[in-house]
Amino acid sequence: xxxxxxGVTAAKGFTASGIHCGIRKNQTKKDLAMIxxxxxxxxxxxxxxxxxxxxxxxxxxxxxxxxMAQAVIVNxxxxxxxxxxxxxxxxxxxxxxxxxxxxxxxxxxxxSTGVIGLSLDVTPIAASAPALxxxxxxxxxxxxxxxxxxxxxxxKECAVxxxxxxxxxxxxxxxxxxxxxxxxxxxxxxxxxxxxxxxSAMLQKALSxxxxxxxxxxxxxxxxxxxxxxxxxxxxxxxxxxxxxENEDFALFRSALAEVSVKLSRLIxxxxxxxxxxxxxxxxxxxTVETAKNIAKSIICxxxxxxxxxxxxxxxxxxxxxxxxxxGDFAVDCIDVSLSSCKGEVKVxxxxxxxxxxxxxxxxxxxxxxxxxxxxxxxGTAAATAWGCDLTYDYVKINGDYRT
Amino acid sequence: xxxxxxGVTAAKGFTASGIHCGIRKNQTKKDLAMIxxxxxxxxxxxxxxxxxxxxxxxxxxxxxxxxMAQAVIVNxxxxxxxxxxxxxxxxxxxxxxxxxxxxxxxxxxxxSTGVIGLSLDVTPIAASAPALxxxxxxxxxxxxxxxxxxxxxxxKECAVxxxxxxxxxxxxxxxxxxxxxxxxxxxxxxxxxxxxxxxSAMLQKALSxxxxxxxxxxxxxxxxxxxxxxxxxxxxxxxxxxxxxENEDFALFRSALAEVSVKLSRLIxxxxxxxxxxxxxxxxxxxTVETAKNIAKSIICxxxxxxxxxxxxxxxxxxxxxxxxxxGDFAVDCIDVSLSSCKGEVKVxxxxxxxxxxxxxxxxxxxxxxxxxxxxxxxGTAAATAWGCDLTYDYVKINGDYRT
Numbered sequence: 001x002x003x004x005x006x007g008v009t010a011a012k013g014f015t016a017s018g019i020h021c022g023i024r025k026n027q028t029k030k031d032l033a034m035i036x037x038x039x040x041x042x043x044x045x046x047x048x049x050x051x052x053x054x055x056x057x058x059x060x061x062x063x064x065x066x067x068m069a070q071a072v073i074v075n076x077x078x079x080x081x082x083x084x085x086x087x088x089x090x091x092x093x094x095x096x097x098x099x100x101x102x103x104x105x106x107x108x109x110x111x112s113t114g115v116i117g118l119s120l121d122v123t124p125i126a127a128s129a130p131a132l133x134x135x136x137x138x139x140x141x142x143x144x145x146x147x148x149x150x151x152x153x154x155x156k157e158c159a160v161x162x163x164x165x166x167x168x169x170x171x172x173x174x175x176x177x178x179x180x181x182x183x184x185x186x187x188x189x190x191x192x193x194x195x196x197x198x199x200s201a202m203l204q205k206a207l208s209x210x211x212x213x214x215x216x217x218x219x220x221x222x223x224x225x226x227x228x229x230x231x232x233x234x235x236x237x238x239x240x241x242x243x244x245x246e247n248e249d250f251a252l253f254r255s256a257l258a259e260v261s262v263k264l265s266r267l268i269x270x271x272x273x274x275x276x277x278x279x280x281x282x283x284x285x286x287x288t289v290e291t292a293k294n295i296a297k298s299i300i301c302x303x304x305x306x307x308x309x310x311x312x313x314x315x316x317x318x319x320x321x322x323x324x325x326x327x328g329d330f331a332v333d334c335i336d337v338s339l340s341s342c343k344g345e346v347k348v349x350x351x352x353x354x355x356x357x358x359x360x361x362x363x364x365x366x367x368x369x370x371x372x373x374x375x376x377x378x379x380g381t382a383a384a385t386a387w388g389c390d391l392t393y394d395y396v397k398i399n400g401d402y403r404t
Numbered sequence: 405x406x407x408x409x410x411g412v413t414a415a416k417g418f419t420a421s422g423i424h425c426g427i428r429k430n431q432t433k434k435d436l437a438m439i440x441x442x443x444x445x446x447x448x449x450x451x452x453x454x455x456x457x458x459x460x461x462x463x464x465x466x467x468x469x470x471x472m473a474q475a476v477i478v479n480x481x482x483x484x485x486x487x488x489x490x491x492x493x494x495x496x497x498x499x500x501x502x503x504x505x506x507x508x509x510x511x512x513x514x515x516s517t518g519v520i521g522l523s524l525d526v527t528p529i530a531a532s533a534p535a536l537x538x539x540x541x542x543x544x545x546x547x548x549x550x551x552x553x554x555x556x557x558x559x560k561e562c563a564v565x566x567x568x569x570x571x572x573x574x575x576x577x578x579x580x581x582x583x584x585x586x587x588x589x590x591x592x593x594x595x596x597x598x599x600x601x602x603x604s605a606m607l608q609k610a611l612s613x614x615x616x617x618x619x620x621x622x623x624x625x626x627x628x629x630x631x632x633x634x635x636x637x638x639x640x641x642x643x644x645x646x647x648x649x650e651n652e653d654f655a656l657f658r659s660a661l662a663e664v665s666v667k668l669s670r671l672i673x674x675x676x677x678x679x680x681x682x683x684x685x686x687x688x689x690x691x692t693v694e695t696a697k698n699i700a701k702s703i704i705c706x707x708x709x710x711x712x713x714x715x716x717x718x719x720x721x722x723x724x725x726x727x728x729x730x731x732g733d734f735a736v737d738c739i740d741v742s743l744s745s746c747k748g749e750v751k752v753x754x755x756x757x758x759x760x761x762x763x764x765x766x767x768x769x770x771x772x773x774x775x776x777x778x779x780x781x782x783x784g785t786a787a788a789t790a791w792g793c794d795l796t797y798d799y800v801k802i803n804g805d806y807r808t
Contacts, residue, residue: 049729050725050728050729051727051728051729051730051734051736052724052725052727052728052736052756053728079721081721082721082724082753082756082757082758083757083758084757115719115721116719116721116722116724116725117720117721117724117753117757117758118758119758221707221708222626222705222706222707223706223707223708223722223725223726223729224725224728224729225725226721226724226725226728301626302626302627303625303626303627303707303799303803304625304627304803307799307800307802307803307804308803308804310800310804311803311804311805313804313805315519315520316521317483317485317486317519317520317521317630318520318627320456320486320520320521320630321454321456321520321627321628321629321630322627323455323456324454324455324456324457324628324630325453325454325455325627325628326455330455332455332456349486349521352456352486353486353487353488353521354486354487354521354522354523391800391803392800393797393800393801395707395711395800396711396714396795396796396797396799396800397797398711399707399708399711399712399715399795400711400712400714400715400717401715401717
């Protein structure tokens with residue numbers, strides 16, 4: 001498996017583009033994207049588990065009921081959520097995409113991201129869709145990735161290729177997500193495309209498996225969004241032997257999907273609203289995977305750990321505190337904690353108690369952009385990793401005046 | 405029941421004081437307090453449920469096993485937690501207090517608050533205890549309240565009096581808490597004193613009942629501290645008919661305890677680290693009390709709601725989002741939401757969808773110091789209230805360099 005350039009248009013037969021249509025006031029920000037496959041695709045998705053969910057979720061879920069899709073339309077600047085006319089507007093978006101792209105309306109995946117509770121005006125979408133459709137091409141993945149950004153500071157995409165049954169298969173993706181990030185079953189918007197030949201059922205299985213250990217292990221602010229969605233379309237153009245059961249090819253495809261998902265999860269966490277540092281917390285030696293996951297998430301969600309990391313302060317007592325309030329049955333008197341980055345590693349806690357370490361060295365380590373928090377529980381073999389970011393002045397600034 | 409001046413020395417027979425002994429570097433900050441009753445008291449306490457808990461919790465739990473206590477010793481500046489010599493140091497503190505105050509060592513409640521994982525030097529405590537004991541008196545409650553402050557900006561105390569069986573009973577308390585506030589079974593340090601005659605068992609029952617709906621419904625930052633403790637001593641000097649069962653007198657005493665606990669809970673939330681505004685969230689019309697509590701807590705814990713309140717931004721979609729990710733079985737399409745303060749009230753959401761409201765009026769309401777978020781679920785009769793605060797630049801500042 002190897003990383004290649006590109007995103008959602010890296011796989012054979014996919015085109016995309018992004019444009020400013022007028023939903024966002026800032027004319028330099030793209031706000032509408034479409035992605036299309038030449039032929040119909042096996043498709044799968046996972047959605048937010050928030051009981052309050054966006055109208056596009058309702059419509060996409062219905063359109064994907066048959067496991068098939070051919071195109072995506074997505075806007076930023078308005079989440080189309082908590083509006084009494086939301087479902088109607090989301091269906092109109094599908095109709096607009098279907099007409100502009102020459103696909104069936106029921107094969108369109110629709111998504112929206114932005115402010116909640118503001119009625120969505122589809123007029124600019126309808127007016128710009130033909131022009132957007134006209135400029136879609138096999139290099140347009142980056143423009144699409146830009147058009148789905150909200151408070152993101154960088155476009156997030158990646159692609160890998162690997163061999164299946166003598167054929168080269170490509171898997172590409174773009175995603176967005178910076179605030180309201182605490183995914184549960186899915187994350188903020190993520191669109192994946194592949195030319196792999198795989199059934200809808202196997203595609204859904206691979207996606208559901210992978211999401212649990214990747215996107216669902218990120219948190220920027222503990223808020224599970226109303227519009228989270230990860231979807232994938234597989235158009236089969238790689239002509240590999242079709243994957244219809246959990247065989248070796250399925251395992252390889254799933255590991256490629258996991259590779260891409262971890263990469264994107266790290267991109268989202270590292271670009272969390274206001275973030276200066278990516279936090280990667282690995283818990284090992286745990287009695288169960290559930291406990292390892294819960295502890296890793298407790299740590300990266302702790303406001304006190306996050307602010308300490310902002311201050312490059314090795315205040316490890318806050319890590320112990322976050323471990324201690326994690327639900328589950330485990331011992332705390334055998335836990336070791338280390339902090340590391342490209343500048344080295346310091347052990348700060350052994351068997352639940354503090355040990356002497358160089359504050360100077362710790363400071364040097366914590367001033368880097370990517371920090372690893374390593375927890376060895378010494379009471380089992382299970383492990384998990386979670387990703388988050390520091391809590392900074394800019395997070396407060398961005399969210400104190402997001403809407404106004 | 406009426407509010408009276410004072411705190412832990414308001415009830416008959418209690419003396420207290422606070423002093424700077426040298427644990428904190430800043431000589432203008434008191435860091436050691438003691439509280440004493442003339443006679444032995446019925447006593448009860450609730451403690452943090454964090455699996456990592458301070459050594460003083462271990463020692464106090466042992467000393468209160470017989471339901472009796474006579475004195476409190478407490479320091480700020482060091483939490484005496486995650487230290488291999490912690491229990492030994494906490495026991496030394498009890499010994500120091502017992503000698504200075506002339507009480508049994510096993511009748512001393514010990515508590516510590518401050519940095520986790522730093523060995524506690526008891527030398528300055530031993531050196532200052534005699535002087536502190538010498539200055540204790542019936543007006544010293546405020547000095548004790550000051551000595552337990554860490555990042556608190558105001559001392560927190562209150563007292564009420566009420567009649568029981570023809571006798572006037574007084575209940576007073578002081579507490580501290582500003583960061584690492586997300587109590588579970590108790591809160592940051594809170595010391596209550598009363599001259600009520602009540603058995604240890606009834607005192608524990610009243611305290612456990614009240615804590616669930618008061619201190620456990622506060623959150624400043626979602627972090628459950630390692631040292632949370634609420635304790636109460638009742639010395640019986642009011643000479644009311646002793647409370648030994650759940651009768652009318654018990655109900656009255658419990659309601660006085662609830663009154664004081666709500667008052668202190670609001671003081672803690674309003675003085676949350678960096679806070680500009682107290683948030684009070686009331687959920688009514690819920691199918692169960694559990695659901696009402698969970699939703700109220702979800703809302704006041706949401707970083708996005710908290711930053712919106714900092715920005716005085718009526719971004720109610722974030723409230724709906726926080727409701728939606730709350731666990732439990734409930735409908736979202738019948739929920740109404742209003743925002744209010746002393747400047748009036750605006751309804752922002754009806755039956756799950758946004759409604760027109762004056763942004764100008766909402767801004768005026770949200771610029772006040774105390775904001776009420778009211779959620780009417782329209783699907784039952786249960787209700788709950790939670791208290792929190794906004795998330796500000798100062799929270800990040802305080803916690804980015806707390807230790808250094």
